[in-house]
Amino acid sequence: MSKEEIMDRLSDAVVGCKLDLAKAAAQEALDTGVSPIDAINVGLVKGMNIVGERYAAHTVYLPQVLVSARCMYAALDILLPAVPKDQLKDAKRCAAAVVEGDVHDIGKNIVKTMLTAGGCIVSDFGKDVNPEKLVKMAEEAGVDCICLSTLMTPTMDSMKKTLDVLRETGYRSKCTVTIGGPPTSPEFASEIGADHRDLNAQDCIGWLKGAVWHA
Protein backbone atom coordinates (compact mmCIF):
# COMPACT_ATOMS: atom_id res chain seq x y z
CA MET A 1 0.00 0.00 0.00
CA SER A 2 1.34 3.45 -0.92
CA LYS A 3 1.90 6.25 1.55
CA GLU A 4 -0.97 8.18 -0.02
CA GLU A 5 -3.30 5.24 0.40
CA ILE A 6 -2.37 4.94 4.07
CA MET A 7 -3.00 8.66 4.56
CA ASP A 8 -6.38 8.30 2.91
CA ARG A 9 -7.21 5.33 5.12
CA LEU A 10 -6.35 7.34 8.24
CA SER A 11 -8.42 10.29 7.07
CA ASP A 12 -11.32 8.12 5.93
CA ALA A 13 -11.35 6.19 9.20
CA VAL A 14 -11.72 9.44 11.16
CA VAL A 15 -14.38 10.84 8.83
CA GLY A 16 -16.21 7.51 8.75
CA CYS A 17 -16.02 7.01 12.54
CA LYS A 18 -14.26 3.63 12.13
CA LEU A 19 -12.27 2.98 15.29
CA ASP A 20 -10.69 -0.33 14.27
CA LEU A 21 -9.75 1.01 10.85
CA ALA A 22 -8.14 4.09 12.40
CA LYS A 23 -6.00 1.94 14.69
CA ALA A 24 -5.10 -0.47 11.89
CA ALA A 25 -4.13 2.35 9.53
CA ALA A 26 -1.98 3.96 12.22
CA GLN A 27 -0.16 0.69 12.83
CA GLU A 28 0.24 0.16 9.11
CA ALA A 29 1.77 3.62 8.77
CA LEU A 30 4.41 2.73 11.32
CA ASP A 31 4.96 -0.75 9.90
CA THR A 32 5.59 0.59 6.40
CA GLY A 33 7.94 3.34 7.50
CA VAL A 34 5.63 6.31 7.05
CA SER A 35 6.69 9.23 9.23
CA PRO A 36 4.34 9.34 12.23
CA ILE A 37 4.29 13.13 11.97
CA ASP A 38 3.06 12.84 8.37
CA ALA A 39 0.54 10.21 9.38
CA ILE A 40 -0.83 12.60 11.99
CA ASN A 41 -0.75 15.81 9.97
CA VAL A 42 -1.62 14.52 6.52
CA GLY A 43 -3.89 11.65 7.57
CA LEU A 44 -5.61 12.12 10.91
CA VAL A 45 -5.66 15.91 11.02
CA LYS A 46 -6.98 16.08 7.48
CA GLY A 47 -9.82 13.77 8.46
CA MET A 48 -10.63 15.65 11.64
CA ASN A 49 -10.61 18.95 9.79
CA ILE A 50 -13.10 17.57 7.28
CA VAL A 51 -15.32 16.57 10.20
CA GLY A 52 -14.87 20.01 11.78
CA GLU A 53 -15.85 21.74 8.54
CA ARG A 54 -18.91 19.54 8.15
CA TYR A 55 -19.89 20.23 11.76
CA ALA A 56 -19.55 23.97 11.21
CA ALA A 57 -21.72 23.61 8.10
CA HIS A 58 -24.30 21.56 10.08
CA THR A 59 -24.02 18.58 7.81
CA VAL A 60 -22.78 16.36 10.63
CA TYR A 61 -23.59 16.76 14.31
CA LEU A 62 -22.11 16.24 17.73
CA PRO A 63 -22.41 12.44 17.91
CA GLN A 64 -20.34 12.00 14.74
CA VAL A 65 -17.80 14.61 15.84
CA LEU A 66 -17.30 12.87 19.17
CA VAL A 67 -16.91 9.44 17.61
CA SER A 68 -14.52 10.82 14.97
CA ALA A 69 -12.48 12.35 17.77
CA ARG A 70 -12.37 9.00 19.55
CA CYS A 71 -10.99 7.43 16.36
CA MET A 72 -8.39 10.16 16.03
CA TYR A 73 -7.23 9.74 19.63
CA ALA A 74 -7.02 5.96 19.26
CA ALA A 75 -4.72 6.39 16.25
CA LEU A 76 -2.73 9.10 18.03
CA ASP A 77 -2.11 6.69 20.90
CA ILE A 78 -0.27 4.50 18.40
CA LEU A 79 1.49 7.23 16.42
CA LEU A 80 2.60 9.73 19.06
CA PRO A 81 5.00 7.45 20.96
CA ALA A 82 6.82 6.89 17.67
CA VAL A 83 7.40 10.59 17.00
CA PRO A 84 11.01 11.65 17.67
CA LYS A 85 11.00 14.26 20.44
CA ASP A 86 12.84 16.88 18.38
CA GLN A 87 10.11 16.86 15.76
CA LEU A 88 7.60 18.15 18.30
CA LYS A 89 9.67 21.05 19.55
CA ASP A 90 7.96 23.67 17.37
CA ALA A 91 4.41 22.52 18.02
CA LYS A 92 2.30 24.85 20.13
CA ARG A 93 1.43 23.49 23.56
CA CYS A 94 -2.10 24.12 24.76
CA ALA A 95 -4.15 23.17 27.78
CA ALA A 96 -7.91 22.79 28.01
CA ALA A 97 -9.76 22.80 31.32
CA VAL A 98 -13.17 23.24 32.90
CA VAL A 99 -12.82 25.65 35.80
CA GLU A 100 -13.39 24.84 39.45
CA GLY A 101 -16.95 24.07 40.48
CA ASP A 102 -18.09 22.83 37.08
CA VAL A 103 -18.00 19.31 35.67
CA HIS A 104 -19.58 19.90 32.25
CA ASP A 105 -16.74 19.05 29.90
CA ILE A 106 -18.25 18.32 26.50
CA GLY A 107 -17.31 21.78 25.19
CA LYS A 108 -13.81 21.51 26.59
CA ASN A 109 -13.38 18.14 24.92
CA ILE A 110 -14.44 19.49 21.54
CA VAL A 111 -11.96 22.34 21.92
CA LYS A 112 -9.26 19.81 22.83
CA THR A 113 -10.10 17.82 19.71
CA MET A 114 -9.98 20.78 17.36
CA LEU A 115 -6.72 22.06 18.88
CA THR A 116 -5.23 18.61 18.35
CA ALA A 117 -6.54 18.62 14.80
CA GLY A 118 -4.91 22.01 14.45
CA GLY A 119 -1.51 20.50 15.10
CA CYS A 120 -1.18 21.49 18.77
CA ILE A 121 0.07 19.29 21.59
CA VAL A 122 -2.83 19.46 24.00
CA SER A 123 -2.84 18.73 27.71
CA ASP A 124 -6.25 17.93 29.11
CA PHE A 125 -6.30 19.38 32.62
CA GLY A 126 -9.76 17.94 33.23
CA LYS A 127 -12.81 19.43 34.92
CA ASP A 128 -13.53 21.14 38.22
CA VAL A 129 -9.91 22.30 38.31
CA ASN A 130 -8.74 24.45 41.21
CA PRO A 131 -7.08 27.71 39.96
CA GLU A 132 -3.79 27.18 41.82
CA LYS A 133 -3.59 23.59 40.63
CA LEU A 134 -4.41 24.61 37.07
CA VAL A 135 -1.68 27.24 36.97
CA LYS A 136 0.84 24.81 38.46
CA MET A 137 -0.01 22.26 35.76
CA ALA A 138 0.32 24.96 33.10
CA GLU A 139 3.75 25.92 34.37
CA GLU A 140 4.90 22.31 34.50
CA ALA A 141 3.63 21.60 30.99
CA GLY A 142 5.02 24.88 29.68
CA VAL A 143 1.88 25.65 27.72
CA ASP A 144 1.60 28.51 25.26
CA CYS A 145 -2.16 28.72 25.58
CA ILE A 146 -4.83 27.87 28.15
CA CYS A 147 -8.45 27.39 27.06
CA LEU A 148 -10.89 27.68 29.96
CA SER A 149 -14.48 26.52 29.81
CA THR A 150 -17.61 26.68 31.93
CA LEU A 151 -21.26 25.96 31.29
CA MET A 152 -22.62 27.61 34.38
CA THR A 153 -23.02 31.15 35.61
CA PRO A 154 -21.77 30.72 39.19
CA THR A 155 -18.49 29.21 38.06
CA MET A 156 -17.64 32.19 35.89
CA ASP A 157 -16.00 33.55 39.02
CA SER A 158 -13.62 30.58 38.93
CA MET A 159 -12.46 31.80 35.51
CA LYS A 160 -11.67 35.16 37.04
CA LYS A 161 -9.83 33.50 39.93
CA THR A 162 -7.78 31.45 37.48
CA LEU A 163 -6.77 34.59 35.62
CA ASP A 164 -5.95 36.25 38.94
CA VAL A 165 -3.66 33.39 39.92
CA LEU A 166 -2.04 33.43 36.49
CA ARG A 167 -1.21 37.09 37.00
CA GLU A 168 -0.02 36.58 40.59
CA THR A 169 2.39 33.84 39.56
CA GLY A 170 3.64 35.78 36.54
CA TYR A 171 2.68 33.00 34.11
CA ARG A 172 0.01 35.15 32.46
CA SER A 173 2.64 36.94 30.38
CA LYS A 174 3.88 33.63 29.02
CA CYS A 175 0.59 32.32 27.68
CA THR A 176 -2.54 33.21 25.77
CA VAL A 177 -5.82 32.61 27.58
CA THR A 178 -9.13 31.99 25.84
CA ILE A 179 -12.47 31.33 27.50
CA GLY A 180 -15.66 29.70 26.28
CA GLY A 181 -19.07 28.46 27.34
CA PRO A 182 -22.64 29.75 27.03
CA PRO A 183 -22.59 32.29 29.89
CA THR A 184 -19.32 33.89 28.79
CA SER A 185 -19.02 36.85 26.46
CA PRO A 186 -16.30 38.98 24.86
CA GLU A 187 -17.06 41.62 27.49
CA PHE A 188 -16.54 39.12 30.28
CA ALA A 189 -13.28 37.98 28.70
CA SER A 190 -12.12 41.57 28.66
CA GLU A 191 -13.32 42.14 32.23
CA ILE A 192 -11.29 39.27 33.66
CA GLY A 193 -8.27 39.83 31.43
CA ALA A 194 -8.57 36.87 29.07
CA ASP A 195 -7.41 37.35 25.50
CA HIS A 196 -10.40 35.97 23.65
CA ARG A 197 -13.86 34.53 24.07
CA ASP A 198 -14.26 31.51 21.82
CA LEU A 199 -17.57 31.26 20.05
CA ASN A 200 -16.91 27.58 19.49
CA ALA A 201 -14.00 25.17 19.01
CA GLN A 202 -13.37 26.19 15.41
CA ASP A 203 -13.34 29.82 16.43
CA CYS A 204 -10.80 29.00 19.15
CA ILE A 205 -8.22 27.38 16.89
CA GLY A 206 -8.96 29.80 14.07
CA TRP A 207 -8.33 32.80 16.31
CA LEU A 208 -5.16 31.31 17.82
CA LYS A 209 -3.72 30.51 14.41
CA GLY A 210 -4.76 33.78 12.81
CA ALA A 211 -4.39 36.39 15.51
CA VAL A 212 -1.78 34.92 17.84
CA TRP A 213 0.46 32.46 16.05
CA HIS A 214 0.05 33.91 12.54
CA ALA A 215 0.26 30.36 11.25
Added chain:
Amino acid sequence: MGHKERAMAALSDEKVDTLAAYPIACGVCRKLIGDGGVSYREWCGDPETYAKAFLAGQRRFGLDFAIGLMDLSVMAGDLGAHVRMDEQNTPFVDKHIVSDMEDYEKLAVPDVRKGRTGVLIEGARLLAEKLGDEVVASTFIEGPLLALSQSAGAERLFMDMFTDPAPVHKALKTMTEYDSEIVKAMSQTGIEAICWDYLWGNYSCLGDAEYGEFEGNEYAKRLNRETVEGGMAVAIHNCADLPHLDTQIKKFKPSVYSMAYYPLIEGSPSAGKVIADGYADECVVAGNLDPQLFIRGSVGDVTSATKSLCQEVKTALCKRGLNSRYCIASGCEVPPDINCKLENIDAMVEASRKYGRMDGC
Protein backbone atom coordinates in the same frame (compact mmCIF):
# COMPACT_ATOMS: atom_id res chain seq x y z
CA MET B 1 -55.44 43.71 32.79
CA GLY B 2 -54.75 41.12 35.45
CA HIS B 3 -51.81 38.78 35.06
CA LYS B 4 -53.81 35.73 34.09
CA GLU B 5 -56.11 37.74 31.88
CA ARG B 6 -53.09 39.12 30.00
CA ALA B 7 -51.48 35.70 29.66
CA MET B 8 -54.70 34.09 28.44
CA ALA B 9 -55.19 36.91 25.94
CA ALA B 10 -51.68 36.37 24.60
CA LEU B 11 -52.35 32.65 24.21
CA SER B 12 -55.34 33.53 22.02
CA ASP B 13 -53.56 36.43 20.33
CA GLU B 14 -56.16 38.85 21.60
CA LYS B 15 -55.41 42.49 22.31
CA VAL B 16 -53.50 43.20 25.52
CA ASP B 17 -52.60 46.35 27.43
CA THR B 18 -48.93 45.41 27.54
CA LEU B 19 -46.98 42.41 26.36
CA ALA B 20 -46.91 39.57 28.88
CA ALA B 21 -43.78 39.50 31.03
CA TYR B 22 -41.99 36.63 32.67
CA PRO B 23 -38.38 36.69 33.78
CA ILE B 24 -37.80 33.03 34.54
CA ALA B 25 -37.29 33.78 38.21
CA CYS B 26 -37.44 30.52 40.13
CA GLY B 27 -34.63 29.50 42.50
CA VAL B 28 -33.71 33.14 42.98
CA CYS B 29 -37.05 33.73 44.71
CA ARG B 30 -35.78 31.81 47.76
CA LYS B 31 -33.99 35.05 48.63
CA LEU B 32 -37.39 36.57 49.32
CA ILE B 33 -38.40 34.22 52.12
CA GLY B 34 -37.26 33.89 55.71
CA ASP B 35 -34.21 35.99 56.44
CA GLY B 36 -33.12 35.78 52.79
CA GLY B 37 -30.59 33.10 53.52
CA VAL B 38 -32.55 30.00 52.57
CA SER B 39 -30.13 27.62 50.87
CA TYR B 40 -30.81 26.01 47.52
CA ARG B 41 -30.87 22.64 49.26
CA GLU B 42 -33.56 23.82 51.70
CA TRP B 43 -35.59 25.40 48.92
CA CYS B 44 -35.59 22.42 46.57
CA GLY B 45 -36.00 19.82 49.29
CA ASP B 46 -39.25 20.97 50.81
CA PRO B 47 -42.47 21.60 48.85
CA GLU B 48 -43.76 24.22 51.30
CA THR B 49 -40.55 26.25 51.09
CA TYR B 50 -40.45 25.76 47.32
CA ALA B 51 -43.99 27.09 46.80
CA LYS B 52 -43.59 29.83 49.38
CA ALA B 53 -40.69 31.28 47.37
CA PHE B 54 -42.77 31.39 44.18
CA LEU B 55 -45.57 33.13 46.08
CA ALA B 56 -43.10 35.69 47.45
CA GLY B 57 -41.70 36.17 43.94
CA GLN B 58 -45.17 36.81 42.58
CA ARG B 59 -45.91 39.32 45.33
CA ARG B 60 -42.74 41.26 44.64
CA PHE B 61 -42.43 41.07 40.87
CA GLY B 62 -46.02 40.72 39.62
CA LEU B 63 -45.44 38.18 36.85
CA ASP B 64 -47.85 36.91 34.20
CA PHE B 65 -46.85 33.24 34.41
CA ALA B 66 -45.41 30.95 37.06
CA ILE B 67 -43.17 28.04 36.11
CA GLY B 68 -42.21 25.59 38.82
CA LEU B 69 -38.62 25.04 37.74
CA MET B 70 -36.20 23.40 40.15
CA ASP B 71 -33.09 22.41 38.17
CA LEU B 72 -31.95 19.85 35.58
CA SER B 73 -30.69 17.18 37.98
CA VAL B 74 -34.00 16.20 39.58
CA MET B 75 -34.68 13.07 37.56
CA ALA B 76 -31.08 11.88 37.30
CA GLY B 77 -30.69 12.37 41.03
CA ASP B 78 -33.76 10.29 41.79
CA LEU B 79 -32.42 7.59 39.47
CA GLY B 80 -29.29 7.40 41.62
CA ALA B 81 -26.84 9.86 40.07
CA HIS B 82 -24.88 11.89 42.58
CA VAL B 83 -26.01 15.50 42.66
CA ARG B 84 -23.62 18.17 43.83
CA MET B 85 -25.72 20.43 45.99
CA ASP B 86 -23.87 23.66 46.65
CA GLU B 87 -25.68 25.81 49.18
CA GLN B 88 -26.33 28.84 47.00
CA ASN B 89 -25.96 27.62 43.43
CA THR B 90 -27.84 25.43 41.00
CA PRO B 91 -27.24 21.75 41.81
CA PHE B 92 -25.82 19.53 39.09
CA VAL B 93 -24.92 15.90 38.48
CA ASP B 94 -21.27 15.22 39.16
CA LYS B 95 -21.34 11.42 39.02
CA HIS B 96 -23.31 9.65 36.32
CA ILE B 97 -24.93 6.26 36.60
CA VAL B 98 -24.15 4.85 33.17
CA SER B 99 -20.66 3.46 32.83
CA ASP B 100 -21.27 0.74 30.23
CA MET B 101 -23.92 -0.23 27.68
CA GLU B 102 -25.64 -2.61 30.08
CA ASP B 103 -26.30 0.23 32.51
CA TYR B 104 -28.73 1.78 30.04
CA GLU B 105 -30.92 -1.29 30.37
CA LYS B 106 -30.73 -1.29 34.16
CA LEU B 107 -32.45 2.06 34.53
CA ALA B 108 -35.83 1.74 36.25
CA VAL B 109 -38.59 4.26 36.90
CA PRO B 110 -38.43 5.39 40.53
CA ASP B 111 -41.43 6.20 42.73
CA VAL B 112 -42.28 9.70 41.57
CA ARG B 113 -43.85 10.53 44.92
CA LYS B 114 -40.44 10.30 46.57
CA GLY B 115 -37.19 12.23 46.23
CA ARG B 116 -37.02 15.62 44.58
CA THR B 117 -39.48 14.50 41.91
CA GLY B 118 -41.96 14.18 44.78
CA VAL B 119 -41.05 17.67 45.98
CA LEU B 120 -41.59 18.97 42.44
CA ILE B 121 -45.04 17.38 42.25
CA GLU B 122 -46.22 18.43 45.71
CA GLY B 123 -44.64 21.82 45.13
CA ALA B 124 -46.63 22.14 41.89
CA ARG B 125 -49.84 21.38 43.79
CA LEU B 126 -49.07 24.10 46.34
CA LEU B 127 -48.02 26.52 43.60
CA ALA B 128 -51.30 25.97 41.76
CA GLU B 129 -53.26 26.32 45.02
CA LYS B 130 -51.55 29.57 45.98
CA LEU B 131 -51.19 31.20 42.57
CA GLY B 132 -53.53 29.44 40.17
CA ASP B 133 -56.19 32.15 40.39
CA GLU B 134 -53.88 34.97 39.41
CA VAL B 135 -51.37 33.47 36.94
CA VAL B 136 -51.08 30.57 34.55
CA ALA B 137 -49.36 28.12 36.89
CA SER B 138 -47.16 25.50 35.29
CA THR B 139 -44.34 23.15 36.11
CA PHE B 140 -41.05 22.35 34.41
CA ILE B 141 -40.00 18.82 33.51
CA GLU B 142 -36.88 17.49 31.82
CA GLY B 143 -37.60 15.77 28.52
CA PRO B 144 -36.43 12.15 28.15
CA LEU B 145 -33.27 12.86 26.16
CA LEU B 146 -32.20 15.59 28.57
CA ALA B 147 -32.91 13.42 31.60
CA LEU B 148 -30.88 10.61 30.05
CA SER B 149 -27.98 12.90 29.21
CA GLN B 150 -27.99 14.06 32.82
CA SER B 151 -27.90 10.43 33.96
CA ALA B 152 -25.35 9.08 31.47
CA GLY B 153 -23.32 12.17 30.64
CA ALA B 154 -23.94 13.98 27.37
CA GLU B 155 -20.67 12.98 25.70
CA ARG B 156 -21.08 9.31 26.44
CA LEU B 157 -24.73 9.39 25.41
CA PHE B 158 -24.04 11.09 22.09
CA MET B 159 -21.34 8.60 21.16
CA ASP B 160 -23.52 5.66 22.18
CA MET B 161 -26.43 7.05 20.14
CA PHE B 162 -24.17 6.82 17.12
CA THR B 163 -22.38 3.55 17.76
CA ASP B 164 -24.92 1.40 19.61
CA PRO B 165 -28.39 2.95 19.57
CA ALA B 166 -30.50 -0.01 20.77
CA PRO B 167 -29.61 0.19 24.49
CA VAL B 168 -30.00 3.97 24.32
CA HIS B 169 -33.53 3.54 23.01
CA LYS B 170 -34.32 1.15 25.85
CA ALA B 171 -33.14 3.79 28.31
CA LEU B 172 -35.15 6.47 26.53
CA LYS B 173 -38.25 4.31 26.82
CA THR B 174 -37.62 4.11 30.57
CA MET B 175 -37.12 7.87 30.77
CA THR B 176 -40.34 8.41 28.83
CA GLU B 177 -42.17 6.12 31.27
CA TYR B 178 -40.66 8.12 34.11
CA ASP B 179 -41.82 11.38 32.50
CA SER B 180 -45.22 9.84 31.85
CA GLU B 181 -45.61 8.99 35.56
CA ILE B 182 -44.76 12.59 36.40
CA VAL B 183 -47.35 13.84 33.89
CA LYS B 184 -50.01 11.64 35.50
CA ALA B 185 -49.16 12.97 38.95
CA MET B 186 -48.99 16.56 37.73
CA SER B 187 -52.44 16.26 36.16
CA GLN B 188 -53.83 15.88 39.69
CA THR B 189 -52.14 18.99 41.09
CA GLY B 190 -54.20 21.75 39.51
CA ILE B 191 -51.42 23.18 37.39
CA GLU B 192 -52.47 24.30 33.94
CA ALA B 193 -49.40 23.54 31.85
CA ILE B 194 -46.22 21.51 31.69
CA CYS B 195 -43.13 23.20 30.36
CA TRP B 196 -40.94 20.53 28.75
CA ASP B 197 -37.23 21.06 28.44
CA TYR B 198 -36.36 19.55 25.06
CA LEU B 199 -32.88 21.05 25.03
CA TRP B 200 -31.19 18.68 22.61
CA GLY B 201 -33.42 19.70 19.71
CA ASN B 202 -30.77 22.13 18.53
CA TYR B 203 -28.59 22.16 15.45
CA SER B 204 -25.39 22.68 17.42
CA CYS B 205 -25.84 19.16 18.72
CA LEU B 206 -28.27 17.13 16.65
CA GLY B 207 -29.72 17.23 13.17
CA ASP B 208 -33.36 16.66 12.36
CA ALA B 209 -32.86 12.94 11.81
CA GLU B 210 -30.99 12.36 15.07
CA TYR B 211 -33.36 14.50 17.13
CA GLY B 212 -36.34 12.83 15.55
CA GLU B 213 -35.02 9.36 16.23
CA PHE B 214 -33.95 9.98 19.82
CA GLU B 215 -36.74 12.25 21.07
CA GLY B 216 -39.00 14.00 18.60
CA ASN B 217 -40.70 11.24 16.65
CA GLU B 218 -41.83 8.98 19.43
CA TYR B 219 -40.93 9.97 22.99
CA ALA B 220 -41.72 13.70 23.00
CA LYS B 221 -44.76 13.11 20.81
CA ARG B 222 -46.19 10.72 23.39
CA LEU B 223 -45.47 13.05 26.31
CA ASN B 224 -46.97 16.06 24.56
CA ARG B 225 -50.10 14.03 23.86
CA GLU B 226 -50.34 12.78 27.44
CA THR B 227 -49.89 16.30 28.76
CA VAL B 228 -52.90 17.48 26.78
CA GLU B 229 -54.91 14.36 27.69
CA GLY B 230 -54.12 15.18 31.33
CA GLY B 231 -55.89 18.52 30.91
CA MET B 232 -52.71 20.61 30.73
CA ALA B 233 -51.22 22.77 28.02
CA VAL B 234 -47.83 21.97 26.48
CA ALA B 235 -45.11 24.58 26.81
CA ILE B 236 -41.54 24.03 25.66
CA HIS B 237 -38.32 25.58 26.84
CA ASN B 238 -35.20 25.34 24.72
CA CYS B 239 -32.40 27.74 25.56
CA ALA B 240 -29.96 26.34 23.00
CA ASP B 241 -28.48 28.52 20.27
CA LEU B 242 -30.02 26.94 17.17
CA PRO B 243 -33.31 25.34 18.21
CA HIS B 244 -35.33 23.03 15.97
CA LEU B 245 -38.17 25.50 15.57
CA ASP B 246 -39.97 23.66 12.80
CA THR B 247 -40.14 20.48 14.86
CA GLN B 248 -40.66 21.97 18.27
CA ILE B 249 -43.17 24.66 17.28
CA LYS B 250 -44.84 23.60 14.03
CA LYS B 251 -44.87 19.87 14.71
CA PHE B 252 -45.18 19.73 18.52
CA LYS B 253 -47.71 22.62 18.55
CA PRO B 254 -47.02 23.94 22.06
CA SER B 255 -49.00 26.81 23.55
CA VAL B 256 -45.82 28.58 24.62
CA TYR B 257 -42.26 28.28 23.29
CA SER B 258 -39.52 29.75 25.48
CA MET B 259 -36.18 30.40 23.82
CA ALA B 260 -32.89 32.25 24.06
CA TYR B 261 -30.94 34.36 21.59
CA TYR B 262 -27.19 34.29 20.92
CA PRO B 263 -26.37 37.34 18.82
CA LEU B 264 -22.79 36.21 18.17
CA ILE B 265 -23.83 32.85 16.77
CA GLU B 266 -24.69 32.88 13.09
CA GLY B 267 -28.24 31.72 12.54
CA SER B 268 -29.40 32.15 16.13
CA PRO B 269 -32.91 33.52 15.62
CA SER B 270 -33.77 36.92 17.09
CA ALA B 271 -37.24 37.72 18.40
CA GLY B 272 -38.02 39.73 15.29
CA LYS B 273 -36.98 36.92 12.99
CA VAL B 274 -38.92 34.28 14.91
CA ILE B 275 -42.06 36.39 14.61
CA ALA B 276 -41.41 37.30 10.97
CA ASP B 277 -40.89 33.63 10.12
CA GLY B 278 -44.36 32.81 11.39
CA TYR B 279 -43.57 30.92 14.58
CA ALA B 280 -45.59 33.34 16.73
CA ASP B 281 -48.56 32.56 14.46
CA GLU B 282 -48.51 29.13 16.07
CA CYS B 283 -47.97 29.88 19.76
CA VAL B 284 -46.79 32.45 22.27
CA VAL B 285 -43.04 32.81 21.85
CA ALA B 286 -41.20 33.82 25.01
CA GLY B 287 -37.70 35.21 25.27
CA ASN B 288 -35.01 36.31 24.95
CA LEU B 289 -33.13 38.58 27.36
CA ASP B 290 -29.66 37.43 28.29
CA PRO B 291 -29.89 35.85 31.77
CA GLN B 292 -26.42 37.18 32.55
CA LEU B 293 -27.88 40.67 32.54
CA PHE B 294 -29.66 39.91 35.80
CA ILE B 295 -26.46 39.10 37.62
CA ARG B 296 -23.86 41.21 35.85
CA GLY B 297 -25.85 44.14 34.48
CA SER B 298 -27.15 47.29 36.14
CA VAL B 299 -30.76 48.38 36.42
CA GLY B 300 -30.03 50.71 33.50
CA ASP B 301 -28.65 47.84 31.41
CA VAL B 302 -31.71 45.69 32.07
CA THR B 303 -34.12 48.53 31.35
CA SER B 304 -32.33 49.36 28.12
CA ALA B 305 -32.26 45.74 26.91
CA THR B 306 -35.92 45.22 27.81
CA LYS B 307 -36.93 48.42 26.05
CA SER B 308 -35.05 47.38 22.95
CA LEU B 309 -36.63 43.91 22.96
CA CYS B 310 -40.13 45.37 23.44
CA GLN B 311 -39.64 47.66 20.47
CA GLU B 312 -38.32 44.85 18.30
CA VAL B 313 -41.21 42.58 19.27
CA LYS B 314 -43.93 45.19 18.86
CA THR B 315 -42.67 46.14 15.41
CA ALA B 316 -42.50 42.52 14.33
CA LEU B 317 -45.92 41.64 15.75
CA CYS B 318 -47.50 44.60 13.97
CA LYS B 319 -45.88 43.68 10.67
CA ARG B 320 -47.14 40.14 11.09
CA GLY B 321 -50.67 41.25 12.02
CA LEU B 322 -50.46 39.74 15.48
CA ASN B 323 -51.74 41.28 18.69
CA SER B 324 -49.90 39.75 21.59
CA ARG B 325 -48.16 36.47 20.81
CA TYR B 326 -44.88 37.26 22.54
CA CYS B 327 -43.91 37.20 26.18
CA ILE B 328 -41.01 39.39 27.25
CA ALA B 329 -38.89 36.92 29.17
CA SER B 330 -35.36 35.88 29.96
CA GLY B 331 -33.87 33.38 27.52
CA CYS B 332 -33.18 30.99 30.34
CA GLU B 333 -33.59 30.97 34.09
CA VAL B 334 -32.56 34.10 35.93
CA PRO B 335 -29.38 32.83 37.63
CA PRO B 336 -30.38 31.61 41.10
CA ASP B 337 -26.94 32.56 42.36
CA ILE B 338 -26.90 34.33 45.73
CA ASN B 339 -25.41 37.38 44.02
CA CYS B 340 -28.25 37.79 41.53
CA LYS B 341 -29.73 41.27 41.76
CA LEU B 342 -33.43 41.26 42.55
CA GLU B 343 -33.70 44.92 41.53
CA ASN B 344 -32.80 43.83 38.00
CA ILE B 345 -35.87 41.58 37.91
CA ASP B 346 -37.96 44.51 39.13
CA ALA B 347 -36.44 46.62 36.35
CA MET B 348 -37.23 44.08 33.66
CA VAL B 349 -40.88 43.77 34.67
CA GLU B 350 -41.25 47.53 35.04
CA ALA B 351 -39.69 48.17 31.63
CA SER B 352 -41.92 45.50 30.05
CA ARG B 353 -45.01 47.22 31.42
CA LYS B 354 -43.80 50.61 30.25
CA TYR B 355 -42.31 49.84 26.84
CA GLY B 356 -44.42 46.80 26.05
CA ARG B 357 -47.66 48.78 25.87
CA MET B 358 -49.70 47.72 22.89
CA ASP B 359 -51.43 50.91 21.86
CA GLY B 360 -51.96 49.78 18.30
CA CYS B 361 -49.69 49.45 15.31
